[in-house]
Amino acid sequence: MIVLDAAGLEKTFVLHLQNGTRLPVLRGAGLTLRAGRCVALTGPSGAGKSTLLRALYGNYLVSVGSIRVRHRGVMIDMADAPPERVIEIRRETLGYVSQFLRAMPRLAARDVVAAPLLDRGAAAEAAAARAGAMLDRLGIPTPLHALPPVTFSGGEQQRVNLARAFACEWPILLLDEPTASLDAANRDIVIGLMREAKARGAALLGIFHDRHVRDAVADETLSLEPLKESA
Numbered sequence: 001m002i003v004l005d006a007a008g009l010e011k012t013f014v015l016h017l018q019n020g021t022r023l024p025v026l027r028g029a030g031l032t033l034r035a036g037r038c039v040a041l042t043g044p045s046g047a048g049k050s051t052l053l054r055a056l057y058g059n060y061l062v063s064v065g066s067i068r069v070r071h072r073g074v075m076i077d078m079a080d081a082p083p084e085r086v087i088e089i090r091r092e093t094l095g096y097v098s099q100f101l102r103a104m105p106r107l108a109a110r111d112v113v114a115a116p117l118l119d120r121g122a123a124a125e126a127a128a129a130r131a132g133a134m135l136d137r138l139g140i141p142t143p144l145h146a147l148p149p150v151t152f153s154g155g156e157q158q159r160v161n162l163a164r165a166f167a168c169e170w171p172i173l174l175l176d177e178p179t180a181s182l183d184a185a186n187r188d189i190v191i192g193l194m195r196e197a198k199a200r201g202a203a204l205l206g207i208f209h210d211r212h213v214r215d216a217v218a219d220e221t222l223s224l225e226p227l228k229e230s231a
């Protein structure tokens, strides 16, 4: 079953502080995601892999193209959906794991992880239990669960970020280098989480620079190439 179908995407950055320099990054980009399958984005540095993920998530507006997402059983074009519908899709259907945890001052790690579950209507106790279990699984020591992650190590912060993403059962999950700052043991835990997500029917789209991770989870690859200057 197709759960995301993007076509003809164009994205040009306009650098207003650099005399309006235009930087075309995506032209005619598209892809199809299916339930239970994983697509890996590949291509050289600067080809636009992260830009494509952010465009699909709605962080970057595309100037042309469609991003149709299966939400509540219906395909909806996120590229021209009203903001409140995009927020609803991002709450229920489309998850995104960035490379770094966004700083959330004073919020305990357990609450950072539980937040998306609460947003989806989970009961407080169930959300806290699920958050704790996910932090345990990712090897975050129990005394740290009650502390804000700002002082955590880079790898710990990324594991909190991953616990937050995998605590919810997203139908579609976009992952930007989810294992970049992890050691081999934690990398294997994340591979396990991605495989479990696929097994319950989630569609994954990821940037995995680590070949071992890519081989372990990806069913197909989509290669992006940098655009030519003149075009």
Ligand SMILES: Nc1ncnc2c1ncn2[C@@H]1O[C@H](COP(=O)(O)OP(=O)(O)OP(=O)(O)O)[C@@H](O)[C@H]1O
Residues within 6 Å of the ligand: 013, 023, 025, 043, 044, 045, 046, 047, 048, 049, 050, 051, 052
């Ligand atoms: N917010 C932005 N403003 C201006 N230019 C941007 C912005 N984000 C990305 N770019 C430019 O778009 C191009 C693609 O960047 P992107 O991060 O998508 O590449 P990538 O393929 O993910 O690279 P890498 O593998 O190195 O992470 C780069 O030339 C980058 O400088």
